Amino acid sequence: MMLRNALILLLTTLFCGMAAAQDVSVPTIDRSATGGAQTLSDIMARQKALKIDDTFRKDAIGNPDGGASTTEPLGVRGGQSDSEVWRAIRYNEAQAIASNTGFAADVLIQSSGIAWLKFRRGPLAEYGAWLLGGMLLLLAVFYLLRGRIRIDGAWSGRKILRFTSIERFGHWLIAGSFILLAITGLISLFGRMALIPLMGKDAFAAIAAISKLIHDSVAWAFMLGLVMLILLWTFQNLPNRHDLVWLAKGGGMFTKGVHPPARKFNAGQKLIFWGVVVFGLSISISGISLLIPFELPLFAKTFAFANATGIPQALGFGVLPEIMPPHQEMQLAQAWHAIIAFLFIAMILAHIYIGTLGMEGAFEAMGDGEVDEQWAREHHGLWMAEVEAQKRQPTSDATKE
Numbered sequence: 001m002m003l004r005n006a007l008i009l010l011l012t013t014l015f016c017g018m019a020a021a022q023d024v025s026v027p028t029i030d031r032s033a034t035g036g037a038q039t040l041s042d043i044m045a046r047q048k049a050l051k052i053d054d055t056f057r058k059d060a061i062g063n064p065d066g067g068a069s070t071t072e073p074l075g076v077r078g079g080q081s082d083s084e085v086w087r088a089i090r091y092n093e094a095q096a097i098a099s100n101t102g103f104a105a106d107v108l109i110q111s112s113g114i115a116w117l118k119f120r121r122g123p124l125a126e127y128g129a130w131l132l133g134g135m136l137l138l139l140a141v142f143y144l145l146r147g148r149i150r151i152d153g154a155w156s157g158r159k160i161l162r163f164t165s166i167e168r169f170g171h172w173l174i175a176g177s178f179i180l181l182a183i184t185g186l187i188s189l190f191g192r193m194a195l196i197p198l199m200g201k202d203a204f205a206a207i208a209a210i211s212k213l214i215h216d217s218v219a220w221a222f223m224l225g226l227v228m229l230i231l232l233w234t235f236q237n238l239p240n241r242h243d244l245v246w247l248a249k250g251g252g253m254f255t256k257g258v259h260p261p262a263r264k265f266n267a268g269q270k271l272i273f274w275g276v277v278v279f280g281l282s283i284s285i286s287g288i289s290l291l292i293p294f295e296l297p298l299f300a301k302t303f304a305f306a307n308a309t310g311i312p313q314a315l316g317f318g319v320l321p322e323i324m325p326p327h328q329e330m331q332l333a334q335a336w337h338a339i340i341a342f343l344f345i346a347m348i349l350a351h352i353y354i355g356t357l358g359m360e361g362a363f364e365a366m367g368d369g370e371v372d373e374q375w376a377r378e379h380h381g382l383w384m385a386e387v388e389a390q391k392r393q394p395t396s397d398a399t400k401e
């Protein structure tokens with residue numbers, strides 16, 4: 001329940017932020033010169049993605065049944081002018097019938113698509129690139145200042161099992177699929193901007209098609225890996241009192257010779273684990289919604305739930321939209337999927353760094369599953385003590401008998 005509320009808060013804050021970014025107050029527009037119709041100032045404000053009160057045209061859609069009948073003197077064909085018909089179409093109020101009976105086929109104009117397109121090409125790509133670039137820079141600076149974290153004692157030469165083959169299979173299933181998903185996802189977001197100028201449209205078209213195929217299929221392997229990790233590791237990642245000590249000492253990451261006690265997973269690893277769970281579930285659910293367009297709309301329902309908690313109103317964002325056109329649902333799902341993907345990739349970059357270059361002896365744990373006893377004693381002292389106690393158990397039992 002707490003997790004669900006936290007997710008909703010995060011989601012609400014991010015989307016209210018997106019909406020609020022556009023909600024710059026616009027001076028009241030004088031429409032007397034156009035007899036109440038839209039003016040150049042309205043058009044300019046919309047082009048700047050400013051939020052304007054457009055009830056003046058939203059509600060001006062005539063009355064289809066209101067005109068005098070064609071059988072009467074001066075009768076007309078319905079009570080709507082052409083402009084009113086087009087406005088009704090724009091605001092999804094027209095009773096449109098399309099020959100294509102598929103989902104959302106009768107939505108002919110959808111204004112919020114422009115805001116989404118601008119967000120996708122603008123802030124999403126820009127801040128996303130800064131986040132990933134910033135994380136790489138941070139890791140490079142950390143490496144230059146701290147160097148590779150080595151063990152303080154001497155290697156013992158004795159190995160103990162840290163991860164079983166099933167744990168390693170689950171890990172590499174999610175890791176391999178995540179890397180493929182991250183690369184193909186970034187290609188689809190940045191391809192037009194970054195790859196077309198480099199390789200031309202034809203080559204990019206082939207790469208984009210292959211990327212999409214890989215992205216849509218490998219997603220299932222990622223979800224399977226995620227379920228495996230949740231089943232295998234949740235218990236060992238529940239917080240305990242040692243985590244606070246570990247966090248207070250910065251995990252000993254910044255100071256040589258400091259080794260706060262930890263069981264199988266330390267507090268830093270627990271944060272990574274729960275990050276994988278929360279981001280992984282969120283990216284999977286929004287991904288499925290995108291894979292089967294219009295069939296699994298999530299946002300209107302989530303916003304209705306969020307409104308009922310009162311959180312958006314308390315944060316000053318007002319009541320969130322609970323009814324939205326199907327395309328807008330898909331646009332929000334895409335934006336959410338991509339925002340989570342950037343946060344997730346940034347987190348995993350740090351994880352990959354510490355699992356390879358950043359810490360001596362870490363990779364072996366996931367490589368062949370075994371680590372040196374001295375490594376285990378320094379980085380996971382409590383876990384090492386538990387393993388040693390278990391090893392002694394059969395002998396002491398035998399002595400008793």
Ligand code: HEM
Nearest residue numbers: 174175178179269272273276348352355356362363365366
């Ligand atoms: C090349 C990519 C990767 C490498 C080299 C790598 C390496 C490692 C290593 C060495 C460990 C064990 C640490 C220990 O013994 O204490 C580990 C654990 C773990 N990995 Fe990865 N990993 C990679 C990618 C990923 C990805 C993509 C995910 C999830 C999307 C992931 C999720 C986890 C989790 C949840 C753990 C347990 C918690 C932790 O140790 O942080 N890994 N990984």
